[in-house]
Amino acid sequence: MTSIFERALGAEFARLHPMMQRRFGVGLSSGEACIGTGEMAIIRRGPWWTVPFLQIGRLRNILIPDVGTQVPFRIENFPYRDPFGRETVTFVRGYDIHGRQRRFDATMILVGDRIVDYLGTHQHLAVDLDLTVDDEGGLVLTSDAQRFYEGPIAFRFPMLFSGRARLRERFDERDGRFHIDLEVHNDRFGFLFGYRGSFTCDWIPASDAPPRLKPRRHERRH
Template sequence: MTGTPHDATAPSIFRRAMGAEFERLHPMLQRRFDVGLGGGEACIGTGVMTEIRRGPWWTVPFLQVGRLRNILVPDVGTDVPFTIENYPYLDPLGRETVTFVRSYDIRGHRRRFDATMIDVGGAVVDYLGTHQHLAVDLDLHADDDGGLVLTSDAQRFYEGPLAFRFPLLFSGRALLRERYDDAAGRFEVDLRVTNSRFGFLFGYRGWFTCTWEPATDAPDRLKPVRHERRT
């Protein structure tokens, strides 16, 4: 598969992927997920992870490996300040890309959970980590209350000449729910990563508020070290 070439007048990759269902999202979620080169805006969220959790002790080695490339994190905590930065940019392969970089400090450790998303044939592929080693297909839907429900599907691992479909038995599947609370004036998010055999691996829940700024490129600090051509 190859990424869709960039069209500066095109709707965001999320609007394209969801089609008419995008209009069912809460208006604030529509604005947040309309981040793209066509709109020329970035969205920066600042808030609190009210709870960061992980699975039993034997999940820690798995999470520590993910930490090395900013894919998963082994920490737990409550009321942890964090930011999420969504910037659109054109990657070196000519693909419109949106960053989803979450950063937080916990017990003196700076942690990041990096993701970059592209459009592939009208669907969203999520590259995880600093080197885009893991490509994940995403399903995006609106729930009955205007919230966004994101689930991960097939996963592929790429490193140099190595390429293989990652067996879901040995990987985590993500379920993310995001909604807008009108009364509080903020976004709320809940993420759970589970394994079909081993159960719960990692998750967090929290809230954040957003600001928007003009942007047609992402800061280098948010871009991956390398961009993977294969999807």
């Protein structure tokens, strides 16, 4: 059995840099978790009118309203099986910005050959991800359709009121670090949020995620 990312990428997975293969090989079959620690060189946001939008996201650990440079950063990728029997990998990011602790919570599952990224503490948003491997062995994740779930309410989230994310992650042999670059844009209003940084990783044995990293509610719909 392979990781959800290897299954989603198929033969393309072999084009990833070997360190990227290990990082995105985290899963129940690998029996290990990946913990990255480093620094965001910059965290930035769009114009002033984006702040209320980002503040709303902050309440459920979906977006970060703060900006900063040289921000300490941590990402924790643990595999676990959710209450519906789906293999899940946590992507929980923590930031220490001007003494304030911020989190960006995400959990990912595989549906067919597509990765679905649940965002937030209650998996309110389900986002389809397109995965590609670039010429440097890096992984590019681009967000696509988004769906909102809350109790009996379910609807496709209008992209006019949301953003499309493009994240590129790669490993640089010159400094032995993973490098990450994210930008979120709205189709009409332009740049909303982004960050750029680097980190190193440690792998530890794991067959479950700590409760503190799991969402407070798991959403069956995807």
